[in-house]
Amino acid sequence: MDREHVAPARPYGQAAADLTRVRVAHRAILADIERLAGLLAALAAAAEPAEPARAEAIAGYVHRYNDVVRGHHREDEILWPVVLDAVPDAAEAMAGIVRFIADHEALDALRADCDAVAARFAAEPDRHAGRLAGLLAAQRDLLAAHLEAEEEHVLPVIAGQVPAAAYAAAQARIRGADRSADPAWSRAWLLSHATEEEARRLLPAGAGPPAVLEPQLRAYAAEASAVFAG
Incomplete structure (x- = not known):
């Protein structure tokens, strides 16, 4: 989506959607993947492996983090139609959304690998720290690019064109459909x-x-x- 098509002014009197939740979620996702990737890189380079209890705690955290990010991406199933309804050039918007869906598929594959290796890391941290560090770094890089594009191209559409009531209703449906494990x-x-x-x-x-x-x-x-x- 080109910037000139992204965020025309809202019709007079239309309240802006409250994007607090999605902005905090993006910040949390990026901050945590950065520190997880850094932690595992340091453990992979360390002379001694992580203690068993800590390795198990790290693996559990990785699993829960991945589950949260899966849930964030499942929101798109509900939110994209709301965005498309608000965009005058639906064909252009759909082309951008196809790119985001492709990102999600790549991220799903990375998270599946990451969960599998995290389970192995919990049992044998000395053998699997390097592989887990690499998967987390790959996930970090893809998430950073994906969320940057979402912040640049999708959130301005929501802020500029999606009525607050429609966005709030979508968020309510998202909360009702929450399938997170914890x-x-x-x-x-x-x-x-x-x-x-x-x-x-x-x-x-x-x-x-x-x-x-x-x-x-x-x-x-x-x-x-x-x-x-x-």
């Missing part, structure tokens, strides 16, 4: 990458995470510390 982990993971203002937008309570979420946030923080701090 929704509590996914929620805590997302909130860990949000500012206080973003967290207020993401949670219906408004003033900050409700008390029921605080144990989940603490559990996620402890897990991330064990994985990344060692």
